[in-house]
Amino acid sequence: MAEAVTSPYCVSVTGGVASGKTALTRRFEALGIRVADADIAARTAVAPGSVGLAAIVETFGSDVLDQDGALDRAAMRRRVFDDAAARHRLEAIVHPQVRALLHAECLAASGPYVVAAIPLLAEGGGRDAYPWLDRVLVVDAPVDAQRARLTQRDGIDSTLADRMIASQATRAARLSIADDVIVNTGTLAALDAHVDALDAHYRVLAAARAAGLESSPATAA
Template structure:
């Protein structure tokens, strides 16, 4: 049996990539979420957490010994060298974690879903990239409804994420998610049928 090929799935905030990811899971496709991998590598007892605590002190830990993400984010957000140190520590570990989880795939292809697929270089782990795209007004609308965040907060996140143009430049397939869920589901099914015909992600 040939090794499953990897489909990278990404999209900006509020584009609907989580809904698309769920449809792939429902179709029996093995899926790995990079956000989950990023959380796994800093769980208590893992070496990365000890190194983070050693560098930034106890203030980045909760009372139960788990990572206080908010405190850590505030420390590195404005501090470029510290942010680079943290990325240098975590990115290789996250890659490793993703790799191990992808290796367990038993479906003909596996999906790596990551909001930072392009920025983090994770797109290099995939043979093909699917971008879920949506008009900005819909991204704002959905994100504000989901996270009860203000328009300013969502716009700041949109600004911090890689530009739509940059994401689309890496795309092999684009799913424009500007209709309802039933339509989205049928589009994922259509792509799934097509993906099953590919070898190593190529026609």
């Protein structure tokens, strides 16, 4: 008899900036699926009084704090945006704690499966850094679509938008770790249809794993 699976089936959602990750995860939530968000975990990891914030101050100095003693995110972004070495030092502090917080949240989740929203999955070590992920769903969008969404959403110019896109992993790097892909260039109704299909698929995969069966091949939407 196969050994019982105690951890929930975990699907990671990842994608580049302005690819539509938030719209996608909201649709999973509407279907009753728990979403563990790396962005929320990252804020928790550097909250006032945390080990993470203390390590950041030790590494970068107290000028990265605001007047209330919290992390000044804008100042931190300016500090690391054009400095790859500084960005790597920051990631070395924050990423391990984010991984631990996400894993704990996923382990505590109920339901047929759980979604872990990890925007920087490819940048943060991919599957090697998150060995407990069962499946990776990449929300993909052409660079032109990302640029247009960024300029409209954030009110920035195309030069800054291109710098933001270039600072992340390439589309090819993200797609190389994908089990499933949604090319998010259509309507919200089309996105709903993709999510409905994937939700049904993930429920089957989760039930199969719980029964000790192997996962089915990758799919694309």
